[in-house]
Amino acid sequence: MANLQQSGTAELVSSETAKTRKRTDDYLRRLPWAFLAPALIIYSVVVIYPMSYSAYLSLFRWDGISPTKAFVGLDNYVDLLTQNDVFWIALKNNAVWLVAALLLPTSIGLGLAILLNSKFRGSHIFRSIFYFPAVLSLAVVGLIWTWIYHPDLGLLNQVLGAFGLKALQRNWLSDPQIALYPVIIAATWNSVGLPMLLYLAGLQTIPEELHEAAKVEGAGPIQRFLYVTFPLLRETTLVVLAITAINALKAYDIIYAMTNGGPANRTQLLSTWMYFLTYNYNQVGLGTAIAVILFSLTLIFAIPYIRFMTRKT
Amino acid sequence: MIQSLAKKEYLPRQSKVALFYIALILAGLIWFTPVITLVLTALKDAGDFARNGAFSFPKSIRWENFSEAWETGVKNYFWNSVIVTSVKVPIGIVIESLAAFALTHMHFKWADRVFTYILIGLIVPMQMTLVPLTLLMNALNLIDTLTGLTILYIGFGVPFGVLVMRGFFRTLPVAIVEAARLDGCSWFRIFYRIALPLALPAVVSLCILDGVATWNEFILAQIFLRSDELRTLPLGLVQFSTQFSTQYDQLAAAVLIAVVPIVLVFLVFQRYFVTGMGGAVK
Numbered sequence: 312m313a314n315l316q317q318s319g320t321a322e323l324v325s326s327e328t329a330k331t332r333k334r335t336d337d338y339l340r341r342l343p344w345a346f347l348a349p350a351l352i353i354y355s356v357v358v359i360y361p362m363s364y365s366a367y368l369s370l371f372r373w374d375g376i377s378p379t380k381a382f383v384g385l386d387n388y389v390d391l392l393t394q395n396d397v398f399w400i401a402l403k404n405n406a407v408w409l410v411a412a413l414l415l416p417t418s419i420g421l422g423l424a425i426l427l428n429s430k431f432r433g434s435h436i437f438r439s440i441f442y443f444p445a446v447l448s449l450a451v452v453g454l455i456w457t458w459i460y461h462p463d464l465g466l467l468n469q470v471l472g473a474f475g476l477k478a479l480q481r482n483w484l485s486d487p488q489i490a491l492y493p494v495i496i497a498a499t500w501n502s503v504g505l506p507m508l509l510y511l512a513g514l515q516t517i518p519e520e521l522h523e524a525a526k527v528e529g530a531g532p533i534q535r536f537l538y539v540t541f542p543l544l545r546e547t548t549l550v551v552l553a554i555t556a557i558n559a560l561k562a563y564d565i566i567y568a569m570t571n572g573g574p575a576n577r578t579q580l581l582s583t584w585m586y587f588l589t590y591n592y593n594q595v596g597l598g599t600a601i602a603v604i605l606f607s608l609t610l611i612f613a614i615p616y617i618r619f620m621t622r623k624t
Numbered sequence: 625m626i627q628s629l630a631k632k633e634y635l636p637r638q639s640k641v642a643l644f645y646i647a648l649i650l651a652g653l654i655w656f657t658p659v660i661t662l663v664l665t666a667l668k669d670a671g672d673f674a675r676n677g678a679f680s681f682p683k684s685i686r687w688e689n690f691s692e693a694w695e696t697g698v699k700n701y702f703w704n705s706v707i708v709t710s711v712k713v714p715i716g717i718v719i720e721s722l723a724a725f726a727l728t729h730m731h732f733k734w735a736d737r738v739f740t741y742i743l744i745g746l747i748v749p750m751q752m753t754l755v756p757l758t759l760l761m762n763a764l765n766l767i768d769t770l771t772g773l774t775i776l777y778i779g780f781g782v783p784f785g786v787l788v789m790r791g792f793f794r795t796l797p798v799a800i801v802e803a804a805r806l807d808g809c810s811w812f813r814i815f816y817r818i819a820l821p822l823a824l825p826a827v828v829s830l831c832i833l834d835g836v837a838t839w840n841e842f843i844l845a846q847i848f849l850r851s852d853e854l855r856t857l858p859l860g861l862v863q864f865s866t867q868f869s870t871q872y873d874q875l876a877a878a879v880l881i882a883v884v885p886i887v888l889v890f891l892v893f894q895r896y897f898v899t900g901m902g903g904a905v906k
Contacts, residue, residue: 342811346726347738349719350782357779358745361756368755375755426648433645439894440652443659446890446897448840450858451879454865455658458665458872464677466661500658508897557747564842568862585751590847595755602751613747620787621740 362606369599376593387600398601401579404491405560405608408498408580412559415499417551420506425540427507428514438511445504453568456497460484484570487577494569494578498562505558506551513547514540546619553616560609581605662883665876666690673872689877696868698878700853701860705882708770708856709838712777713831719778720785720830721823725815727786728793729801739790745783750843761848768850776844781837785830792826793819829896836886857882 369387371380391398427438444452459466460483468480483493517540525535541548563582566572572579572587579587581601589598653660661679666689668682694702723742727735757776758767766772796819804814820827845859855863861882865875890897 339811343726343730343732343735346722346730346811346815350723350742350786351738353719353775353779354742354745354782356760357757357776358748358753358782359741361753361760362744362748364756365752365754375758437648437652439890440656442897443656443887443890446836446886447883448842448858450840450842450862451883452658454861454875454879455662457865458876459658459661464673464872466657466677466679469677469679500655561749563750564858567842567846568865582749582751586754589755598751599755602749602754605749606752609747609749617740617743617747620743621736 365599365602369596369603371596373595374593375589375595383596387596388604391597391600391604395597397576397579397584398581400576401581401584401601404579405581405605407491408495408562409556409559411495411499412502412555413552415495416502417506417548417555419499419503420508420551421510421544423503423507424510424514425536428511438507441507442504444501445508447501449498449501449562449564450568452497452501453494453565456493456500457484457569460493485574487574490570490574491578494565497569498565501565502555502558506555509547509551509554510544513544517543549619550616553612553619556612557609557616560605560612581608662876662879665872666880668873670871670873686873689873690881693864693874693878693881696874696878697852697860697864698857698881701855701857702881704770704854704860705839705857708774708777709835712774712781712838713835716778716781716785716834717789717827717830720782721789721820721827722815723782724786724789724793725819727790729796729798729814729819730811739786742783742786745780746787750780754843754847758847767848768854770849770854773845773848773856776848777838777841780844781834784837785834788830788833789823789826792823796822825896828893832889832893832896836889839886 368380370382370384372383372387373380423441427434427441447455458464462468462480462482462485465483467483471477471479481489484490521539521543522535525539530538561582562580563586566578566580566583567586570578572583576584582605585598585601585605588594588601657679664679664682665673667685667687669684669686669689672680672683726732727739732738761767761772761776764772766775800818800822801814804818809817840858841856842858842862845856849855849859852860852863861875861878864878868875
């Protein structure tokens with residue numbers, strides 16, 4: 312009897328602990344979700360849900376106000392590709408912008424990083440000087456450069472005049488043939504900082520001995536760069552290229568501040584044209600279709616980047 | 625660099641170093657020309673600007689440019705930016721750190737999938753969200769409010785914040801967390817008594833980077849703020865420039881007022897920019 316009672320109690324006790332263990336297990340399994348909940352909820356509501364809903368809206372003809380939307384399938388996309396001239400200008404501008412962004416800020420950033428990586432008196436000051444434009448908002452960068460390009464009072468035309476190059480003076484931001492390029496230069500000024508910073512961080516990880524060894528072998532500075540430094544910066548370069556490309560496709564503020572898409576829509580990007588169609592012309596279907604196209608272009612660069620970021624280490 | 629320059633024997637070492645510095649200082653000056661132009665313009669009066677252009681020393685310094693720009697509306701823009709930034713950044717960092725901690729130390733089966741889901745936000749062009757957000761904010765009566773804008777900023781800040789904090793928490797030794805677990809410490813206590821204090825450098829970095837990004841944000845403010853008195857600085861400045869397009873002196877002063885806080889933060893916390901971006905790539 313006593314035995315029975317004892318074993319019964321033991322059983323009871325053990326089932327009790329099993330139950331609490333199960334309860335704590337459940338609790339522990341759910342706990343990470345509790346930690347994640349605030350971030351995940353607001354992120355999903357503000358970013359993911361609107362993103363998916365935009366893709367859905369791109370299948371409708373809608374002015375953004377009326378209660379009914381007309382389902383048109385892929386017509387918005389067909390319209391853009393076949394009847395919307397500005398869409399093609401914007402797409403071409405995006406391509407030019409992208410190529411410039413992949414070449415200019417990245418190579419200037421790499422050059423500066425290599426130059427400023429060695430410790431010499433004042434190297435920190437120079438790093439700050441070259442990084443500084445990166446902390447300014449693109450709207451501010453746009454405003455400052457608009458003065459530089461001012462046809463009469465702007466620094467650029469003044470300098471050209473002072474050097475006797477009056478023939479090269481232009482009305483930089485109102486000349487439809489060239490207006491995009493001054494804007495790209497201004498954007499480059501702002502976007503050199505990030506690649507420089509990333510390359511500086513990358514250079515820190517290259518052991519000095521490798522350079523010494525290459526030097527002993529008789530490699531000159533150019534060979535050392537080509538065969539030692541650059542190959543070891545491969546990962547950094549991948550990240551730099553991906554981030555610059557993604558940011559280039561996001562460009563918007565600086566266009567808005569400098570040219571507002573003009574003259575004659577010559578400096579529209581997909582991002583600004585999306586804004587015009589949606590908010591000025593109430594063509595919500597076309598606008599969201601452009602957003603989807605822009606996002607798909609971003610994915611080309613983003614997928615390798617995300618793979619890299621989530622790689623197993 | 626200097627050594628390698630000096631190795632070649634064309635010139636004596638001293639003059640090579642001097643050449644190196646001269647080249648670098650020249651490049652730095654050219655690089656900084658836009659900033660110098662801005663400062664010079666902000667300090668001179670409109671007549672001086674019209675006669676001599678932007679890039680000349682002011683005949684007399686005109687401090688009134690700043691007070692006039694401030695009173696013409698920059699005051700409002702400035703305080704709106706201060707409010708939005710100072711509410712967004714702390715709330716963002718708390719929720720982002722909580723999430724990053726769960727993704728790194730809580731043996732969470734879904735960690736990789738959730739992290740990938742969060743990373744999508746880093747690459748989404750803002751345009752992809754604008755229309756549905758307009759509908760949503762309209763429905764919630766949050767259009768044209770700083771509260772609404774702040775909520776959007778917190779949401780859009782999640783991916784970068786989680787990325788930076790996760791990068792740091794990954795370097796936090798598992799042994800510390802396990803030891804605290806064995807001592808019966810709850811996960812939440814481990815988070816705010818151990819992980820967060822140790823992550824202080826990352827938290828500061830994120831504060832700076834996030835603060836600057838919020839201070840500079842344009843497109844969401846442009847879409848979701850309608851009335852002039854609610855505008856934040858970047859939006860207000862662009863508006864100011866279209867309204868007072870010929871008053872370059874005041875506009876430059878206004879821009880300078882917007883830039884000064886950023887410059888101060890940058891000068892004081894410089895090294896954190898590097899740490900923060902480093903964390904984002906790890």
